[in-house]
Amino acid sequence: MIKERLVDALAPLLPLAKEEINSLLEFPPNDELGDLALPCFVLAKKLKQSPGQIAAALADTIVHPLFRAEAAGPYLNFKLNRSAFGAELLERTQSATFWRPNIGEGKRVVIDMSSPNIAKPFGIGHLRSTMIGNAIYRMLSEVGYDTVNVNHLGDWGTQFGKMIVAYLKWGDASAIRASDNPTKDYLALYVKFHEEAKRHPELEDEAREWFRKLETGDSLATELWRDMIGESLNQFNKLYERLGVTFDHVLGESFYNDKMEPVIQKLRSQGLLEESDGALVVRLDEFGMPPCLLVKSNGTSIYATRDLATAIYRRDVMGASQLLYVVGGEQSLHFEQVFRVLGKMDDTWEERCKHVPFGLMRMEGQKMSTRKGKVLFLEDVLNEAVAQARRIIEEKNPALRDKEAAAEAIGIGAVVFGDLKNTRTLDVDFSLADVLNFEGETGPYLQYTYARMASIQRKAAAGMAELQNDGDETESGGDQPAASTTPLSPDSLPANGPLTGSRSHLAEHDHVWPLLKQISFYPARLALAAERHEPSVLARYLLELAQSFNRFYHHVKVLDGSDSEQSFKLGLVLAASKALGQGLALLGVRTLEEL
Numbered sequence: 246m247i248k249e250r251l252v253d254a255l256a257p258l259l260p261l262a263k264e265e266i267n268s269l270l271e272f273p274p275n276d277e278l279g280d281l282a283l284p285c286f287v288l289a290k291k292l293k294q295s296p297g298q299i300a301a302a303l304a305d306t307i308v309h310p311l312f313r314a315e316a317a318g319p320y321l322n323f324k325l326n327r328s329a330f331g332a333e334l335l336e337r338t339q340s341a342t343f344w345r346p347n348i349g350e351g352k353r354v355v356i357d358m359s360s361p362n363i364a365k366p367f368g369i370g371h372l373r374s375t376m377i378g379n380a381i382y383r384m385l386s387e388v389g390y391d392t393v394n395v396n397h398l399g400d401w402g403t404q405f406g407k408m409i410v411a412y413l414k415w416g417d418a419s420a421i422r423a424s425d426n427p428t429k430d431y432l433a434l435y436v437k438f439h440e441e442a443k444r445h446p447e448l449e450d451e452a453r454e455w456f457r458k459l460e461t462g463d464s465l466a467t468e469l470w471r472d473m474i475g476e477s478l479n480q481f482n483k484l485y486e487r488l489g490v491t492f493d494h495v496l497g498e499s500f501y502n503d504k505m506e507p508v509i510q511k512l513r514s515q516g517l518l519e520e521s522d523g524a525l526v527v528r529l530d531e532f533g534m535p536p537c538l539l540v541k542s543n544g545t546s547i548y549a550t551r552d553l554a555t556a557i558y559r560r561d562v563m564g565a566s567q568l569l570y571v572v573g574g575e576q577s578l579h580f581e582q583v584f585r586v587l588g589k590m591d592d593t594w595e596e597r598c599k600h601v602p603f604g605l606m607r608m609e610g611q612k613m614s615t616r617k618g619k620v621l622f623l624e625d626v627l628n629e630a631v632a633q634a635r636r637i638i639e640e641k642n643p644a645l646r647d648k649e650a651a652a653e654a655i656g657i658g659a660v661v662f663g664d665l666k667n668t669r670t671l672d673v674d675f676s677l678a679d680v681l682n683f684e685g686e687t688g689p690y691l692q693y694t695y696a697r698m699a700s701i702q703r704k705a706a707a708g709m710a711e712l713q714n715d716g717d718e719t720e721s722g723g724d725q726p727a728a729s730t731t732p733l734s735p736d737s738l739p740a741n742g743p744l745t746g747s748r749s750h751l752a753e754h755d756h757v758w759p760l761l762k763q764i765s766f767y768p769a770r771l772a773l774a775a776e777r778h779e780p781s782v783l784a785r786y787l788l789e790l791a792q793s794f795n796r797f798y799h800h801v802k803v804l805d806g807s808d809s810e811q812s813f814k815l816g817l818v819l820a821a822s823k824a825l826g827q828g829l830a831l832l833g834v835r836t837l838e839e840l
């Protein structure tokens with residue numbers, strides 16, 4: 246918002262487009278240099294003057310109620326009228342358009358996310374697709390896109406042939422039915438298949454044959470397949486519920502079984518299909534890529550065939566103008582191939598599809614492989630996180646109401662935020678101790694900060710201003726120990742004494758201004774995170790916001806001073822809690838009113 250106002254003021258004066266001015270303006274590293282700065286180097290060439298002359302001339306020309314301009318060598322520095330800006334900001338935060346900038350303009354985006362493989366455990370890798378996808382889905386909706394998310398379940402393919410073989414040879418139907426987590430039993434069968442197949446390679450042929458039967462509608466194959474799907478889905482749904490994730494559509498790969506033939510026909514009629522060792526492929530030599538295999542020599546489809554049919558369905562039936570695929574980076578080649586084949590069929594596909602990749606997640610240093618059975622079940626990770634959260638709460642705040650719900654929210658919030666705060670393409674080393682640390686850059690730190698904001702607002706509402714002493718002791722709740730004795734508290738900075746001065750000077754205060762500034766960044770950061778499909782941009786913003794808030798909280802008495810001062814400070818707390826609360830909700834992290 247600060248930048249936008251300045252860009253508007255500068256645009257009529259400069260030979261540059263608004264976007265260019267926007268990207269030139271910088272926030273100087275320290276406030277002494279002004280609140281914003283415009284380096285004048287690029288203007289020098291256009292205006293045929295030195296940057297210094299330009300800065301000086303502009304400084305003389307600009308008259309604005311919110312800014313004062315000063316030249317400093319080649320830079321034009323802007324000093325904000327912080328009080329006017331603060332008043333305007335609080336006013337703007339009253340309106341819904343501040344919180345939900347409309348950049349999507351109703352464009353329909355279909356987001357492929359989560360998409361675990363049936364009859365395999367829901368591992369930590371699919372957590373990333375689920376939570377990164379969920380955040381992207383919610384952020385895009387928030388900024389005005391018409392979003393549709395789809396769980397593209399891995400419920401088709403040769404692995405079901407393998408599962409059927411293993412089940413018929415070694416499976417125990419009644420044990421599986423009685424098991425409290427049948428996906429673990431199915432995993433054991435899958436692992437056994439791969440062990441046995443090393444010694445008896447003919448098992449692989451049997452598996453291919455069973456998948457062919459499944460694809461051509463064999464009744465036994467279909468029945469066994471349906472059982473596996475049902476058990477896995479029950480298991481997955483429990484996880485989705487705990488994570489607070491919902492889907493507009495759950496359409497597995499099997500849904501496209503009758504939609505692949507027309508695609509193959511079209512490719513054939515366009516002359517794009519070639520035979521290669523009995524299989525059918527589309528060549529991609531011109532892109533320096535290996536050919537995309539679409540029909541195997543025994544006539545069965547593969548993953549890529551199903552993805553072609555899926556993309557076409559999403560465009561033609563679901564009306565997608567953009568297709569996003571939130572899938573691990575190890576599938577980059579697959580998506581490039583699929584997108585190239587689509588592009589060869591019809592050039593309107595260009596720009597429409599986007600793979601949104603993410604890195605590997607290592608749990609305390611390990612990488613997992615399903616085939617060898619070395620799997621970390623997401624369910625077990627969540628349970629462990631919740632158990633640890635429960636212990637922390639029990640130790641630090643045994644008087645808290647509804648500790649069980651709090652432990653669930655904290656434990657899961659810690660895991661989710663611990664994932665989302667990382668730039669998505671990077672590999673993540675995940676450690677429960679780190680993500681649960683209330684004093685680190687964590688979900689629990691933000692949840693705690695949010696609860697603190699809520700507590701101040703409750704106190705204000707209850708008109709308890711007169712009970713307030715120094716800092717933490719009363720504002721963080723009478724039922725809570727003081728900050729100096731509770732390690733749950735994120736910061737323990739000393740209180741700075743009462744803030745004096747009129748409301749108009751409040752915005753100038755060293756610990757008020759940074760908070761004001763952070764709140765004003767909310768819409769731009771949200772928009773950036775949404776457009777880049779990068780939840781970490783929002784996650785890191787929330788950390789900065791919480792840090793400014795906690796500094797403000799330790800140095801400034803909110804429930805103190807004249808009525809107008811108090812209402813200004815409360816307005817700030819309300820806006821900060823809205824930004825933090827909404828931001829966390831968009832990331833899929835639950836907030837608590839008390840902690």
Ligand code: ARG
Pocket residue numbers: 357360361362397398399552555570572
């Ligand atoms: N089921 C796949 C896997 O776990 C991910 C599917 C991603 N989506 C897609 N349209 N290919 O590897």
